[in-house]
Amino acid sequence: MTLYDQLPALVVVVLLFTAPITYMLRLHGFPWASATAAAVTSFGVACSLAATTIGGETIIYEMGGWPAPYGIVLHIDALSALMAMLITGASSAALIFGAKSLADEVGEETAPAFFAAWLLCTAGLVGMVITGDAFNIFVFMEISSLSTYVLISAGPDRRALISTYRYIVMGTVGATFYLIGVGFLYMVTGTLNTADLAARVGQVEDIRLVLVAAGFVSVGLAIKAAIFPLHSWMPNAYTFAPNAVTVFIAAASTKVSLYVLMRIDYAIFQNSITNHELQLTFFLVPLGVLALFAGSLLAIYEKNLKRLLAYSSVAQIGYIALGISMASVAGLTGAIVHMFNHGLIKGGMFMAVACLALRYRTVNVANLAGAGKAMPWTMAAFVIGGLGLVGVPLTPGFISKWYLVLAALDEGWLGALLVAIILMSSLLAVIYVWKVIEVACFGEPRANAVPVTEEAPLVMLIPTWIVVLTGIWIALDTSVTVGLASLAAKTLLGVAL
Amino acid sequence: MIFSEADTIFYALTIPLFGAVAIALAGRWPNVRETVTLTTAVCLAVVVWSLVPTLQAGGRPELQLGEMLPGLRIAFKVEPLGMLFAALASGLWIVNSVYSIGYMRGNNEQNQTRFYICFAIALAAAVGVAFSANLLTLFIFYEVLTISTYPLVAHKGDQATVRSARVYMGILLGTSIGLFLPAMIWTYSIAGTLDFTPGGILEGKIAEPLVGVLLLMFVFGIGKAAVMPIHRWLPAAMVAPTPVSALLHAVAVVKAGVFTITKVFVYIFGIDFLFNQPSHRLIIWLACFTIVVSSFIALRQTNLKRLLAYSTIGQLSYVVLAASVLKPLSEVGASMHMMAHAFGKITLFFAAGAIYVASKKTEITDMRGIGRRMPWTMTAFAIGALSMIGVPPTGGFISKWYILGGAIQDDNYLALATLVASTLLNAAYFLPFIFAAFLYEEDVKPVKQHGEAPWPMVAALTFTALLTFAFFLFHQPIADLEAQILVK
Numbered sequence: 010m011t012l013y014d015q016l017p018a019l020v021v022v023v024l025l026f027t028a029p030i031t032y033m034l035r036l037h038g039f040p041w042a043s044a045t046a047a048a049v050t051s052f053g054v055a056c057s058l059a060a061t062t063i064g065g066e067t068i069i070y071e072m073g074g075w076p077a078p079y080g081i082v083l084h085i086d087a088l089s090a091l092m093a094m095l096i097t098g099a100s101s102a103a104l105i106f107g108a109k110s111l112a113d114e115v116g117e118e119t120a121p122a123f124f125a126a127w128l129l130c131t132a133g134l135v136g137m138v139i140t141g142d143a144f145n146i147f148v149f150m151e152i153s154s155l156s157t158y159v160l161i162s163a164g165p166d167r168r169a170l171i172s173t174y175r176y177i178v179m180g181t182v183g184a185t186f187y188l189i190g191v192g193f194l195y196m197v198t199g200t201l202n203t204a205d206l207a208a209r210v211g212q213v214e215d216i217r218l219v220l221v222a223a224g225f226v227s228v229g230l231a232i233k234a235a236i237f238p239l240h241s242w243m244p245n246a247y248t249f250a251p252n253a254v255t256v257f258i259a260a261a262s263t264k265v266s267l268y269v270l271m272r273i274d275y276a277i278f279q280n281s282i283t284n285h286e287l288q289l290t291f292f293l294v295p296l297g298v299l300a301l302f303a304g305s306l307l308a309i310y311e312k313n314l315k316r317l318l319a320y321s322s323v324a325q326i327g328y329i330a331l332g333i334s335m336a337s338v339a340g341l342t343g344a345i346v347h348m349f350n351h352g353l354i355k356g357g358m359f360m361a362v363a364c365l366a367l368r369y370r371t372v373n374v375a376n377l378a379g380a381g382k383a384m385p386w387t388m389a390a391f392v393i394g395g396l397g398l399v400g401v402p403l404t405p406g407f408i409s410k411w412y413l414v415l416a417a418l419d420e421g422w423l424g425a426l427l428v429a430i431i432l433m434s435s436l437l438a439v440i441y442v443w444k445v446i447e448v449a450c451f452g453e454p455r456a457n458a459v460p461v462t463e464e465a466p467l468v469m470l471i472p473t474w475i476v477v478l479t480g481i482w483i484a485l486d487t488s489v490t491v492g493l494a495s496l497a498a499k500t501l502l503g504v505a506l
Numbered sequence: 507m508i509f510s511e512a513d514t515i516f517y518a519l520t521i522p523l524f525g526a527v528a529i530a531l532a533g534r535w536p537n538v539r540e541t542v543t544l545t546t547a548v549c550l551a552v553v554v555w556s557l558v559p560t561l562q563a564g565g566r567p568e569l570q571l572g573e574m575l576p577g578l579r580i581a582f583k584v585e586p587l588g589m590l591f592a593a594l595a596s597g598l599w600i601v602n603s604v605y606s607i608g609y610m611r612g613n614n615e616q617n618q619t620r621f622y623i624c625f626a627i628a629l630a631a632a633v634g635v636a637f638s639a640n641l642l643t644l645f646i647f648y649e650v651l652t653i654s655t656y657p658l659v660a661h662k663g664d665q666a667t668v669r670s671a672r673v674y675m676g677i678l679l680g681t682s683i684g685l686f687l688p689a690m691i692w693t694y695s696i697a698g699t700l701d702f703t704p705g706g707i708l709e710g711k712i713a714e715p716l717v718g719v720l721l722l723m724f725v726f727g728i729g730k731a732a733v734m735p736i737h738r739w740l741p742a743a744m745v746a747p748t749p750v751s752a753l754l755h756a757v758a759v760v761k762a763g764v765f766t767i768t769k770v771f772v773y774i775f776g777i778d779f780l781f782n783q784p785s786h787r788l789i790i791w792l793a794c795f796t797i798v799v800s801s802f803i804a805l806r807q808t809n810l811k812r813l814l815a816y817s818t819i820g821q822l823s824y825v826v827l828a829a830s831v832l833k834p835l836s837e838v839g840a841s842m843h844m845m846a847h848a849f850g851k852i853t854l855f856f857a858a859g860a861i862y863v864a865s866k867k868t869e870i871t872d873m874r875g876i877g878r879r880m881p882w883t884m885t886a887f888a889i890g891a892l893s894m895i896g897v898p899p900t901g902g903f904i905s906k907w908y909i910l911g912g913a914i915q916d917d918n919y920l921a922l923a924t925l926v927a928s929t930l931l932n933a934a935y936f937l938p939f940i941f942a943a944f945l946y947e948e949d950v951k952p953v954k955q956h957g958e959a960p961w962p963m964v965a966a967l968t969f970t971a972l973l974t975f976a977f978f979l980f981h982q983p984i985a986d987l988e989a990q991i992l993v994k
Contacts, residue, residue: 400683401653402646411575414691432684439679443672451663485572485580 017070017083017139020054020093023047024132032125037117044124045104048131052097055135059090063492067500069141077141078202084141088345088497091490092138092268095352099260100131102356106472107253110363114165114251123163127257130156134265143191144201146269147184150233153265154180157258161250172245179232179242183266186229193222194277203276211281223278223285227292230273233266236293236330237300240323244307247319252363255315259322260356264348267326271333271344275501279336286336293334298430300327305437309444314362314372317441318355321398324434325351328413331427335416341498342491343412349490350397350405350483357476358394361387364465364473374445381450383461386470388449390477395442397480400435405484408491410435511567514557515582515637518592521550522630526623533619540607543622547603550629551596561589562987568639578700580646583639585702586987587772590841591765592636594848598757599629601966605856606749608962612863615747620657625753627654632758635765641690641700641774644766645682648730651762652678655754659746666745673742678729681736685727689720693774702769704993706776717775718785724770725789725826730763732819733826734796741815748859751811755818756852761844764825768840771829772991781832793827794924796820801931808870810858813935814851817894820928821847828909831921834992836912841988842981843905849973850893850902856967857887860959865952870939875948877940879957882964884943886971891936893974896929901977908985 027047031040061068062085070083085093104111104127115123133153137146158180162173195201197218198209213219228239235243243263247255278285304324311317325347332344364387365380366372381388397404410431417427454460464470483490498504525546532538560567561584571580584592606625610618631654634647652675660671694700697707712720729736743754754760771780780786797820804816821843828840860883867873877884893900906925913921958964 396653399679401649402642403650408575410687411691414688415695418688418692418695428688432688435683436680439676439683443675447668447672451660451668485574487575488573491575 016054016057017068017085018072020051020058020097020139021132021135023051023054024128024135028125028128028132031128032121034121040121040124041104041108041111044128045101047128048097048101048104051131051135052094052101055090055093055097058085059087059094059489059493062087062090063489063496065496078200078205081145082141082202083139084203085139086497086500087493088268088272088500089138091345091349091493091497092265093135095264095349096131096134096138096261099257099352099356100127102360102472102476103253103257103260106256106360106363106469107251109466109468110367111251111253113367115163119163123160126156126159129153130160130257134261137265138268141203142201143194143203143206143273147188147191150184150187150269153262154184157262160254160258161246163254164249164251166249168245169249172242172249176242176246179239183229183232186225186232188229190222190225190229193218193225197222203272207277207281210277216282219278219282223282223288226273227270227288230266230270231296234263234270235323235326236296237303237323237327238296240300240304240326243323244316244319247322248313248315252359252366256356256359256363259318259359260352263322263326264329264352267329267333267344267348271341271501274333275341280503289334289336293330297327297330297334298427300324300330301430301434302437305434305441308441309437311441312374314365314374314377314445315359317374317445318358318362321438321441322351322355324438325355325398327434328409328431331431332413332416335420336502337416337419338495338498338502338504339412339419340416341501342495343409343416345494345497346412346487346490347409349494350409350480353405353476353480353483354394354397357473357480358391358398360469360473360476361391361394364469365391367465367469368461368463374448376455377445377449378452379449379454380461381446384464387465387473388446390473391449392446393477393481395446398442399438403481403484405480405490408484408487412491511557511560511565512569514553515567515569515584518550518553518557518596518633518637519582519630521546521553522626522633525550526626526630529619529622529626536618539619539622540603543603543606543626544600546626547596547600547629550633551600554592554596554633557584557589558593560584561586562983564990569637574642577698578640578642578694580643581639582634582637582643583702584637586990587765587769587841588636588638590845590984590988591761592633594845595629595632595636595757595761598848598852598970599625601969602749602752602757602852604962605752605859605966608960608966609747609749609859609863612960612963613747615661616663617661621661621747624654624657628658628753628758632762635762638702640702641693641770644769645686645690648686648762648766649679649682651759652682655750655759658750658753659743661747661750662745670742670745674739677736677739681727681729685723687727689723689727692720692723702773704773704991706772706774706779708775709779714783714785717780717783718788721775721780721783721785721789725767725792728763728766728770730759731767731826732760732763732796732822733792734799734819737796737800737819740819741812744809744811744815748811748855748862751814752852752855752859755814755855756848760818760822761848764822764829764840764844767826768829768837771832772837777832777837777992786830786832789830790827790918790921793823793830794920796823797827797924797928798931801928801935805931805935807935809868810861810870810873811855811868813870814854814858817854817932817935818847818851820932821851821894824905824909824925824928827921827924828912831909831912831916831918833912833915834989835908835915837992838985838988839905839908839912841991842908842985845984846893846901846905846974846977849970849977850890850900853886853890853967853970853974854894856963856970857883857890860963860967863963864956864959867950867952872950873939874942874946874950877944878948879952880959882958882968884940886967887943888940889971889974891940895932895936899975899978901974901981904978904981
């Protein structure tokens with residue numbers, strides 16, 4: 010047995026084991042270095058898993074050699090690999106990017122605990138996407154949630170604590186709902202292994218408990234995924250978290266819950282419950298549409314740049330929800346690609362915001378006037394990200410929108426309406442993105458403002474631009490992202506590859 | 507040839523981009539920066555024009571870049587229509603750069619480096635639009651063109667300018683994302699390809715009334731063609747410096763619009779297929795309506811640049827009308843009119859800008875007698891106006907001839923009547939102004955005594971005025987080249 014065979018476990022084990030070591034490192038800079046090293050290693054492993062699964066292979070890894078359904082198995086297919094790549098990539102990028110800004114915002118004494126929590130958070134999120142066990146998902150969800158609370162509360166503003174508290178309450182409700190749902194499923198089927206569940210749910214005679222379970226699971230995950238109107242924990246959490254933390258959680262954390270939602274809805278329920286897609290049509294489509302409009306409108310009227318981007322995330326999650334609810338290969342492909350692409354776009358944009366915050370000491374849009382001249386590289390990155398949110402070609406957002414519209418066109422007249430809605434919300438995105446660009450690039454600085462003349466330091470600019478350029482690259486060459494996503498969509502729907 | 511033709515296409519796309527970078531680097535030294543601009547413009551023109559002989563011989567050079575979506579490549583293929591547009595844009599960029607130098611310096615404009623950078627990017631986008639081998643590639647460059655021209659339109663930077671620039675960008679981006687993009691995805695989902703194919707790709711794939719819906723989505727979605735009611739951005743963009751107006755009206759932007767519409771008609775729908783669909787009549791009606799209404803609005807303008815803007819809206823719909831008559835002669839006429847209008851309109855804008863730089867006047871009513879102070883400028887203006895009206899021996903006559911020929915082939919009396927009426931209206935709004943400029947006494951004294959504008963501007967506008975004559979005399983090779991677009 011070579012190390013190569015253990016790769017599926019390593020992607021999470023590296024992170025879990027490095028966390029306590031990180032906590033014990035007391036020297037200046039060491040906790041960050043050890044966390045970064047672990048995250049980057051894990052990213053490398055995730056990439057190699059993606060390279061294996063892109064051929065259509067599914068990796069089943071039995072933890073401790075115990076076969077399913079007695080032991081826990083890791084179940085890694087194209088979708089898991091893509092998500093693992095997103096999470097570990099976002100984690101690594103945010104850590105590398107945050108070397109300076111985190112040192113700025115997180116105190117020396119708290120650093121070891123902070124970076125240990127960061128690793129645990131990454132481990133939890135990765136764990137959720139690679140495990141093949143419904144209860145295991147809950148365990149990892151709790152690991153990631155608890156550590157996310159720590160990360161957010163490390164924010165320099167005291168309001169971070171209140172935001173964390175709100176998130177704890179909402180997050181706990183969400184996780185508990187999920188657990189209740191899984192409990193019901195366990196009651197009626199006697200198994201927790203997802204593959205086993207998929208096989209057994211269809212044989213359950215009293216379908217009512219299964220429906221209740223589906224309800225609990227869906228609502229619980231919708232809270233964690235910040236699907237409108239269950240998003241209220243998110244804007245403040247994003248706003249008051251340390252900047253690098255916002256980069257990480259905005260890129261990865263809500264997407265993981267959407268992943269679980271997709272997994273459970275399609276792998277377990279879709280083929281077992283008759284008319285299950287009605288739940289998607291009547292529950293997810295209206296919420297997705299509402300999210301598109303509400304999120305965009307809230308963003309248009311928001312003055313704080315970080316919260317503006319958070320509301321924009323609410324809208325973008327609406328796209329993903331719409332894609333999931335269409336139950337077609339194109340729709341799911343669009344949703345999955347958008348999870349990845351939006352993670353990349355939003356991560357890059359929050360990086361640019363962190364650069365601005367470092368120099369301007371504020372993220373109020375009105376105070377950023379003149380940033381285009383003072384910090385041209387930062388603003389250029391922001392503009393490219395913003396165009397991605399709109400879905401302008403050559404940005405990753407265009408690819409996602411392409412698939413979503415293509416999927417909607419297959420849905421007949423209702424689909425035509427959805428196309429109109431999707432495009433209308435793109436235009437709303439133009440407004441809230443352009444509002445920022447206009448002030449920053451074409452506005453005159455206020456007379457009483459402290460003039461900013463310095464561009465952000467290179468240690469921050471280079472990672473930002475790596476993320477931005479990666480975005481442009483995956484907009485031009487979609488073979489990896491779309492390849493993995495369409496494979497994942499076909500697997501979820503059970504269409505022949 | 508030293509380079510393969512694919513290389514040539516690649517260079518045509520990248521030269522302006524390298525130029526933009528070089529301009530940014532040379533920003534601190536205005537003379538170096540302007541030299542870079544001119545050098546880039548000349549290089550681009552040489553590279554683009556070097557493809558003309560290949561095209562005349564029937565060649566269709568291609569270049570494939572990455573695969574963006576499965577089956578959808580970013581690809582380029584030069585065909586006669588795109589060749590014409592690219593040759594036009596790259597050639598006029600040289601003249602426009604000479605003129606810009608005079609205008610920007612003569613006016614002491616701010617942010618000149620940003621201006622030249624965005625100009626170069628816009629030109630790269632225009633060449634990209636011209637050479638695209640499929641609708642997706644075209645759409646990408648179409649959007650780049652919109653975004654890169656926003657800073658140019660908003661150049662002045664004050665509140666009113668920014669508001670107008672917002673209208674410009676809002677309408678262009680809104681229509682393209684709201685209508686053009688879904689029309690394109692729809693086309694892809696029914697035809698399975700977006701390649702520009704002689705004869706079209708939609709035959710047998712779609713039927714009325716959906717053809718009409720798709721057609722309208724394209725015509726309104728391609729907002730740069732300014733078919734009413736999607737025309738408001740064009741007068742709004744008049745806040746831009748005059749060289750930018752020339753870029754918008756003659757070199758790149760509106761031409762990209764009508765070019766795209768012609769290209770969609772010829773290579774996506776296919777003219778034979780579209781001719782048998784009743785809904786193409788709808789576009790003819792829209793174009794005729796736009797021509798007549800915009801001429802009436804132009805009659806009532808007192809601001810010279812706004813008058814020219816409404817004149818452009820009408821002239822663009824000539825192209826749309828010609829394209830939607832769907833007869834061989836009229837399709838050639840559409841492409842010829844792109845060129846004829848470009849020469850005429852750039853002359854008119856150059857003249858308007860020269861008047862502004864020399865006298866700071868913008869209102870027609872203040873310009874009586876100005877022909878005596880600026881004889882070269884006003885003579886060039888008169889030639890440009892005659893070309894708009896379509897009087898021989900100017901270029902406008904030639905293109906109108908082809909369009910009329912197409913309309914007669916189809917017995918399309920509506921188009922014929924509209925063309926006649928529009929000619930009269932054009933004469934009605936241009937001629938009184940020209941007479942007043944030459945024959946009346948000056949009654950509004952200028953702020954300071956002035957003669958002609960700086961010499962680079964006068965040189966540029968004289969040159970473009972001569973081009974309208976040259977087009978009249980030497981249009982045959984171009985017509986022969988364009989006739990190839992109908993060969994399947």
